[in-house]
Amino acid sequence: MKVTLIGGYWVNVVGIMYSEDLITYDFGEGHPFRGKRFSDFLITFQQLGLDELPQLKIIQSRPCSFEDLLLVHNEEYLEIIKQGEKRYESLSLDTPLRPGMLEAAMNVVGASLNALRYVIEGNAPFAVGMGGGMHHAFPNSGGGFCIVNDVAICAEYLRKKQGSKRILILDTDAHYGDGTAKIFYETPEVLFISIHQNPATLYPGTGYIREVGRGEGEGYNVNIPMPVYGNDPSYDLVYSEIVVPLVEEFKPEIIIRNGGSDPHFSDKLTDLGVSLNGLRRMGAIHREIIQSSGSHGISLIGSGYNPIVLPYGWTSIILGLADINFPLEEPIQPPSCINDKAILAQTKKVLEEVKDTHSAYWSF
Numbered sequence: 313m314k315v316t317l318i319g320g321y322w323v324n325v326v327g328i329m330y331s332e333d334l335i336t337y338d339f340g341e342g343h344p345f346r347g348k349r350f351s352d353f354l355i356t357f358q359q360l361g362l363d364e365l366p367q368l369k370i371i372q373s374r375p376c377s378f379e380d381l382l383l384v385h386n387e388e389y390l391e392i393i394k395q396g397e398k399r400y401e402s403l404s405l406d407t408p409l410r411p412g413m414l415e416a417a418m419n420v421v422g423a424s425l426n427a428l429r430y431v432i433e434g435n436a437p438f439a440v441g442m443g444g445g446m447h448h449a450f451p452n453s454g455g456g457f458c459i460v461n462d463v464a465i466c467a468e469y470l471r472k473k474q475g476s477k478r479i480l481i482l483d484t485d486a487h488y489g490d491g492t493a494k495i496f497y498e499t500p501e502v503l504f505i506s507i508h509q510n511p512a513t514l515y516p517g518t519g520y521i522r523e524v525g526r527g528e529g530e531g532y533n534v535n536i537p538m539p540v541y542g543n544d545p546s547y548d549l550v551y552s553e554i555v556v557p558l559v560e561e562f563k564p565e566i567i568i569r570n571g572g573s574d575p576h577f578s579d580k581l582t583d584l585g586v587s588l589n590g591l592r593r594m595g596a597i598h599r600e601i602i603q604s605s606g607s608h609g610i611s612l613i614g615s616g617y618n619p620i621v622l623p624y625g626w627t628s629i630i631l632g633l634a635d636i637n638f639p640l641e642e643p644i645q646p647p648s649c650i651n652d653k654a655i656l657a658q659t660k661k662v663l664e665e666v667k668d669t670h671s672a673y674w675s676f
């Protein structure tokens with residue numbers, strides 16, 4: 313593990329994998345997922361002067377290989393994408409194809425895998441893959457703006473190439489990571505913890521508490537459906553009541569966190585109540601559980617559907633992970649729900665149900 317001496321202190325350096333080619337991951341005019349998000353983030357990050365901090369290091373990422381995709385996806389599916397691109401077909405209602413989309417997705421997967429290899433090689437305890445978190449893609453289908461699943465590819469890379477047996481995926485995206493969950497639903501080698509908006513109120517409509525895994529994987533799929541307007545105190549409770557105890561018991565070798573700024577209260581596609589500070593806590597809790605378990609981890613950041621807030625939201629997560637105290641102001645005035653105690657009470661009820669359901673598998 314490499315650390316750097318800054319101002320008399322040894323600090324962890326966070327590698328941030330980025331490529332200008334990420335902007336090609338773009339679903340076109342009028343779609344909520346445009347490629348400009350990546351350049352917008354970098355511009356803001358640089359304007360804030362954060363690229364000059366020695367604790368944060370932007371590193372040029374390279375696209376993944378076709379073989380990397382085959383860790384999760386089958387060849388027939390990848391051929392369907394290639395043919396679909398030529399005819400401008402859609403994988404699903406919200407995921408249109410256009411020429412070059414698979415190549416664009418390979419830049420996203422590349423950034424995630426570059427981050428993974430960076431930490432495996434011992435360059436740093438944490439790294440960030442910009443663009444990652446394509447958790448709605450299944451081995452042979454896509455949707456929810458996801459063509460291929462970089463989160464699952466990283467976990468399969470660890471299992472198949474590194475022999476990892478205890479991988480934790482902490483999915484903090486506002487939407488349930490249905491693709492990732494399904495891929496690892498029957499294995500105890502991947503503990504999937506997902507904190508997402510109640511699926512009765514949001515895409516993809518799955519991710520209920522009772523979905524606990526199957527066969528040997530029973531108990532290794534932990535869903536925490538947050539109430540609408542789930543706010544910072546609610547998330548803090550999830551970390552202390554569920555995430556930290558599970559980490560202590562599971563003892564992960566590595567922790568993959570995915571999710572961008574879509575839990576923010578201003579997001580246009582979701583209805584959660586997380587502030588910039590709450591996003592910063594998401595980064596911080598990732599760092600804390602990595603440190604407490606003596607593992608390492610990667611943070612995959614790509615979602616967010618309020619373009620004004622997105623660069624600040626992504627930056628907040630990175631600052632939390634890197635443990636950098638840098639003030640960021642909310643670009644949009646927060647609504648009253650971010651301090652609503654009734655939301656916290658609803659969250660407590662959800663957590664009681666999560667604990668009841670999972671007490672068969674874990675010693676809560």
Ligand SMILES: [Zn+2]
Pocket residue numbers: 485486487574615616
């Ligand atoms: Zn999302």
